[in-house]
Amino acid sequence: MKTILVVGNGMVGYKFCEKFVAKEESKQFKLIVFGEEPRPAYDRVHLSEFFENQDAKALEMAPAEWYAENGIDLIVDERVADINRTNKSITTAKDREFSYDYLVLATGSSAFVPPIKGVEKEGVFVYRTIEDLEGMLAYAAKLKAKNPNAKAAVLGGGLLGLEAGKAVMDMGLEPHIVEFAPKLMPRQLDSRSSQVLQLKLESIGLNIHLSKATNQILGDDGYITGMEFGEDDVLDVEMLVISAGIRPRDELGKNSGLEVGVRGGIVVDNKMQTSDSNIYAIGEIALYNQMIYGLVAPGYDMAGIAVEQIIGKTEALMPAAIDMSTKLKLIGVDVASFGEPFMPATKGHSIIFENKTQHLYKRINVSLDGKKLLGGILVGDASDYSMLHQIYLNGMPIPEDASQLILPASEGSAFGSAMDLPDDAVICSCEAVTKGNVCCSVLEDGNETMKSVAKATKATTGCGGCKPMVADLIKESLKTLGKTVKERLCEHFDYSRQELFDLAKLKGLTDYDTLLDEVGTGNGCEVCKPAVAAIFASLYNETANRQETIQDTNDRYLANIQRNGTYSVVPRVAGGEITPKQLMAIGRIAQKYDLYTKITGGQRIDMFGAKLHELPLIWEELIEEGFETGQAYGKSLRTVKSCVGSTWCRYGMDESVSFAVEIENRYKGIRSPHKFKGGVSGCIRECAEARGKDFGFIAVEGGWNVYVGGNGGATPKHALLLAEKVDKETAIKYVDRFIMFYIKTAQPLQRTAPWLEKLEGGITYLQNVVINDSLGINKDLDDEMQALVDSYVCEWKEAVETPEIRERYTHFVNSEETDNNIEFVSLRDQKMPKEWA
Amino acid sequence: MSLSILNTYESVATNDVKVWFKAAPISKFPKNGGACIKYKDKQIAIFNFTREGTWYACQNLCPHKMEMVLSRGMIGEDNMEPKVACPLHKNTFSLKTGENLNGSLDAIATYPVKIESDFVYVGFSE
Ligand code: SRM
Ligand SMILES: Cc1cc2nc3c(=O)[nH]c(=O)nc-3n(C[C@H](O)[C@H](O)[C@H](O)COP(=O)(O)OP(=O)(O)OC[C@H]3O[C@@H](n4cnc5c(N)ncnc54)[C@H](O)[C@@H]3O)c2cc1C
Ligand code: SF4
Ligand code: FES
Numbered sequence: 001m002k003t004i005l006v007v008g009n010g011m012v013g014y015k016f017c018e019k020f021v022a023k024e025e026s027k028q029f030k031l032i033v034f035g036e037e038p039r040p041a042y043d044r045v046h047l048s049e050f051f052e053n054q055d056a057k058a059l060e061m062a063p064a065e066w067y068a069e070n071g072i073d074l075i076v077d078e079r080v081a082d083i084n085r086t087n088k089s090i091t092t093a094k095d096r097e098f099s100y101d102y103l104v105l106a107t108g109s110s111a112f113v114p115p116i117k118g119v120e121k122e123g124v125f126v127y128r129t130i131e132d133l134e135g136m137l138a139y140a141a142k143l144k145a146k147n148p149n150a151k152a153a154v155l156g157g158g159l160l161g162l163e164a165g166k167a168v169m170d171m172g173l174e175p176h177i178v179e180f181a182p183k184l185m186p187r188q189l190d191s192r193s194s195q196v197l198q199l200k201l202e203s204i205g206l207n208i209h210l211s212k213a214t215n216q217i218l219g220d221d222g223y224i225t226g227m228e229f230g231e232d233d234v235l236d237v238e239m240l241v242i243s244a245g246i247r248p249r250d251e252l253g254k255n256s257g258l259e260v261g262v263r264g265g266i267v268v269d270n271k272m273q274t275s276d277s278n279i280y281a282i283g284e285i286a287l288y289n290q291m292i293y294g295l296v297a298p299g300y301d302m303a304g305i306a307v308e309q310i311i312g313k314t315e316a317l318m319p320a321a322i323d324m325s326t327k328l329k330l331i332g333v334d335v336a337s338f339g340e341p342f343m344p345a346t347k348g349h350s351i352i353f354e355n356k357t358q359h360l361y362k363r364i365n366v367s368l369d370g371k372k373l374l375g376g377i378l379v380g381d382a383s384d385y386s387m388l389h390q391i392y393l394n395g396m397p398i399p400e401d402a403s404q405l406i407l408p409a410s411e412g413s414a415f416g417s418a419m420d421l422p423d424d425a426v427i428c429s430c431e432a433v434t435k436g437n438v439c440c441s442v443l444e445d446g447n448e449t450m451k452s453v454a455k456a457t458k459a460t461t462g463c464g465g466c467k468p469m470v471a472d473l474i475k476e477s478l479k480t481l482g483k484t485v486k487e488r489l490c491e492h493f494d495y496s497r498q499e500l501f502d503l504a505k506l507k508g509l510t511d512y513d514t515l516l517d518e519v520g521t522g523n524g525c526e527v528c529k530p531a532v533a534a535i536f537a538s539l540y541n542e543t544a545n546r547q548e549t550i551q552d553t554n555d556r557y558l559a560n561i562q563r564n565g566t567y568s569v570v571p572r573v574a575g576g577e578i579t580p581k582q583l584m585a586i587g588r589i590a591q592k593y594d595l596y597t598k599i600t601g602g603q604r605i606d607m608f609g610a611k612l613h614e615l616p617l618i619w620e621e622l623i624e625e626g627f628e629t630g631q632a633y634g635k636s637l638r639t640v641k642s643c644v645g646s647t648w649c650r651y652g653m654d655e656s657v658s659f660a661v662e663i664e665n666r667y668k669g670i671r672s673p674h675k676f677k678g679g680v681s682g683c684i685r686e687c688a689e690a691r692g693k694d695f696g697f698i699a700v701e702g703g704w705n706v707y708v709g710g711n712g713g714a715t716p717k718h719a720l721l722l723a724e725k726v727d728k729e730t731a732i733k734y735v736d737r738f739i740m741f742y743i744k745t746a747q748p749l750q751r752t753a754p755w756l757e758k759l760e761g762g763i764t765y766l767q768n769v770v771i772n773d774s775l776g777i778n779k780d781l782d783d784e785m786q787a788l789v790d791s792y793v794c795e796w797k798e799a800v801e802t803p804e805i806r807e808r809y810t811h812f813v814n815s816e817e818t819d820n821n822i823e824f825v826s827l828r829d830q831k832m833p834k835e836w837a
Numbered sequence: 838m839s840l841s842i843l844n845t846y847e848s849v850a851t852n853d854v855k856v857w858f859k860a861a862p863i864s865k866f867p868k869n870g871g872a873c874i875k876y877k878d879k880q881i882a883i884f885n886f887t888r889e890g891t892w893y894a895c896q897n898l899c900p901h902k903m904e905m906v907l908s909r910g911m912i913g914e915d916n917m918e919p920k921v922a923c924p925l926h927k928n929t930f931s932l933k934t935g936e937n938l939n940g941s942l943d944a945i946a947t948y949p950v951k952i953e954s955d956f957v958y959v960g961f962s963e
Contacts, residue, residue, distance in 0.1 A: 057941040491916070513869075513888065523888045524869075525913030526922035526929070549870030553909050553924030561924055565904045811905075812880075813865040813872045819880070821842075821898075821905045 009035025012283030013106035118217030339375025430462020537671035554633035564833035570632035575660030576603030602639035645682030654699035711753035854960030882908035
């Protein structure tokens with residue numbers, strides 16, 4: 001039996017193992033892997049996710065048991081110190097010796113630290129390993145304890161530097177990016193796109209300093225206090241993350257006399273062989289075509305080639321050209337470049353679209369004959385990246401007017417469907433999965449969901465950038481099988497929400513258990529239970545009190561659960577209108593129960609920190625003062641925001657407050673697929689932000705304009721005009737129908753904006769339905785809405801008046817004690833939950 | 838501090854039960870839902886899985902953010918495995934083994950339950 005030693009258990013070293021054990025021939029080899037880090041290989045590409053939950057295990061490529069189960073000896077926390085090529089053995093830092101028949105070097109790179117005076121100071125970090133991140137987190141916490149406005153800089157404005165910049169920002173430090181070049185991401189972007197990116201990043205709070213050469217790191221007592229760029233040019237920072245490039249860890253190669261490049265890296269040929277034919281090098285250590293490829297995808301390919309070569313399939317060779325297209329993975333910032341991003345005019349033409357007000361820049365480079373796409377840059381909106389990238393990779397034909405590929409949403413798409421791609425088009429470059437692989441896994445192996453296709457092909461399991469395209473391919477492939485792609489609620493119901501809604505109604509089912517018995521399977525779960533609860537609520541306007549164990553916690557206890565397991569209390573304040581007496585009542589009750597109070601973004605008052613058993617007591621007092629539940633917890637009407645309108649405002653065209661109060665009281669208590677919100681503005685100055693809401697009214701000369709499908713939140717969207725200059729009664733009628741139609745047809749947890757976007761025919765279709773009655777359902781919609789309006793009850797009133805419901809509000813069922821795990825600390829004369837130690 | 842609280846919870850197998858603690862009458866537990874009881878310094882979530890005709894008990898503490906909330910979570914099943922979903926961030930745990938089913942959090946401790954003359958008993962080893 002021959003022995004293979006792998007030095008380095010990083011992403012590529014791991015991929016070598018994975019590809020190796022998949023081969024039948026692997027049984028003839030013994031595989032031993034050495035890793036210097038204290039844990040098995042993890043996903044460095046998604047390293048920044050560690051900040052979110054500090055869960056190192058979630059990043060693991062495979063758990064330690066996986067290696068054992070596959071007959072691999074994994075030795076972590078032990079660096080390989082030396083190679084002895086004459087007797088084919090290695091020595092580790094713990095002075096243990098191992099012999100090899102084949103040696104695979106996958107030692108990767110380390111962060112390059114430029115030789116600047118003072119870089120050794122405390123508070124200077126690199127961004128490469130989990131330990132680096134742990135160090136940064138601990139240091140940032142200390143800084144913030146001393147100075148809540150502490151600043152941190154990142155040296156380097158490349159791909160990684162920007163990611164690090166976002167990370168320090170998320171840690172609550174004031175972020176500064178310092179770049180030597182006159183532009184950001186100098187390797188991927190031209191100067192105009194780089195400027196657009198800069199505007200975008202500045203708008204989210206990153207401070208950018210270009211053309212800065214750092215002379216020295218300033219410090220005090222061994223700790224960093226600033227960076228000096230020149231005389232009188234100093235940036236005060238208390239932490240620095242260096243992201244100035246990478247250096248291959250080629251020390252083993254150098255010391256054992258393997259051929260290395262002038263600027264580092266172990267030279268390999270297209271078999272991944274080094275100058276010693278028993279030694280291979282793969283990943284970020286390998287110098288191939290005189291280049292180090294700082295991306296995982298080429299590293300994974302190299303791992304595959306090395307496996308083939310070692311098991312004797314010598315015809316497998318690394319291709320000469322390697323795709324370096326990249327997409328930045330910062331949330332909220334779209335940047336991508338592919339192919340040849342910069343194009344000399346002699347080789348092709350560029351088409352450029354730029355809109356600085358929207359932080360948008362798109363450039364494509366097209367061959368001189370206008371037939372081929374050679375590369376491009378996308379900033380601000382990279383949603384077409386996958387498709388453009390595919391067109392480039394596969395040399396597909398482009399439209400005669402190539403500008404269609406980047407011009408903002410004209411009707412229809414210039415791309416056609418993902419199904420037009422050739423079968424060998426690589427869809428997932430991390431795992432080298434082709435379109436053919438994906439489709440075959442659907443058509444021939446019977447996989448029908450994203451989850452099972454991902455499991456079978458590994459597509460989407462790397463950076464995840466290919467998810468939308470894989471989803472399209474699955475959907476289209478299923479269609480060719482004559483299967484409609486079902487939006488399946490969960491493993492217990494083979495129906496979409498809309499189908500289930502109709503089934504429940506048709507069969508007159510009112511209990512979750514009966515519904516599950518009649519049209520579902522098994523015992524349910526936390527996905528279908530609340531979805532079904534919402535359907536019942538919309539059908540029968542039943543409150544959350546009757547079937548309490550199928551409700552989400554917030555509905556079950558009629559309050560929003562907080563970080564520490566306490567709850568918040570939000571009474572309805574329709575239209576934001578509140579009397580001094582009501583204000584005093586809220587003040588008195590909040591003080592009595594020692595609640596933290598805050599004015600919400602929805603024009604009302606939230607009281608936080610109520611313990612479970614206090615909820616009925618608090619609500620009893622509120623109800624006595626004339627308040628009702630504000631349903632801040634349910635998927636239901638939240639608030640209708642108003643501006644003061646013509647009652648007081650000198651510009652007001654109509655009484656917006658009165659309208660808001662009326663409409664909020666009309667829709668209160670109605671439960672729906674997701675929460676919905678309204679706004680009423682007295683004139684087009686729009687102080688109530690009605691166009692940012694699910695429905696909105698704006699008073700204009702001659703009546704009300706009616707808007708629907710707006711959204712704030714994660715994906716903001718302006719509402720679209722449904723009807724113009726109509727009177728109040730008509731306005732209400734249209735919105736009644738719109739809401740009812742939405743309630744009956746949307747997916748669970750789909751707000752009106754994405755619902756309207758997906759609605760075939762869009763706003764025109766909706767106008768036809770709710771105004772022209774094109775489906776002939778308006779009478780039904782009107783009746784159904786009126787039934788909901790008429791059957792409103794305040795569920796908190798119901799709860800405090802019903803002893804069996806009140807009994808639910810106790811922490812222990814066998815003791816009067818309360819939860820002693822809840823602790824508060826003080827905050828600006830109020831209180832907040834104590835952080836866990 | 839967080840660790841010391843976590844360490845007070847360790848799974849008990851039926852064979853190792855030394856004390857059957859008489860917790861509360863079955864009427865205190867909603868159908869297909871849970872409630873919390875106190876035993877010494879422990880908070881234990883007990884679930885009345887009516888659809889299965891089974892009872893389960895586990896620590897009330899969610900190992901994700903260390904909050905005493907699991908009894909308020911929804912129960913259900915994942916490929917036949919009975920589970921509870923934490924009400925805070927919907928991490929799910931097997932009610933049989935305590936294993937975290939949709940992530941890599943530590944397993945929660947589970948305890949045996951028995952019903953005698955309409956009373957719920959939980960088994961502890963101390
Ligand atoms: C209290 C409040 C923040 C504040 O201090 O002002 C708030 C607090 C919460 N919001 Fe909000 N949102 C609040 C106004 C808003 C607004 C502003 C507005 O309504 O004008 C928005 C953007 C407008 C919009 O919805 O289109 C908003 C967009 C969200 C979203 C994102 C929705 C989306 O479509 O992307 C969520 C998450 C969700 O619902 O899934 C959310 C979820 C939440 C939750 C319920 C998260 C949760 O489940 O625990 C927070 C509960 C706090 C609590 O326990 O009471 N909140 N939230 C505001 C309560 C308003 C009220 O009186 O009811
Ligand atoms: C924050 C961050 C974000 C990134 N984002 C992306 C991205 O979006 N897309 C992308 O394609 N790439 C990205 N990368 C780059 C990607 O992570 C690397 O290309 C990839 O990790 C290289 O894999 P590797 O196995 O060659 O090297 P590494 O992952 O560095 O692994 C090498 C391992 O070998 C160990 N080692 C070194 N010497 C020895 C020795 N003598 N003995 C034992 N062990 C040794 C090291 O400790 C290390 O664990 C990112 C990198 C970082 C740091
Ligand atoms: S934005 Fe809304 S959901 Fe997010 S933390 Fe603030 S209140 Fe909570
Ligand atoms: S606290 Fe339980 S899932 Fe987050």
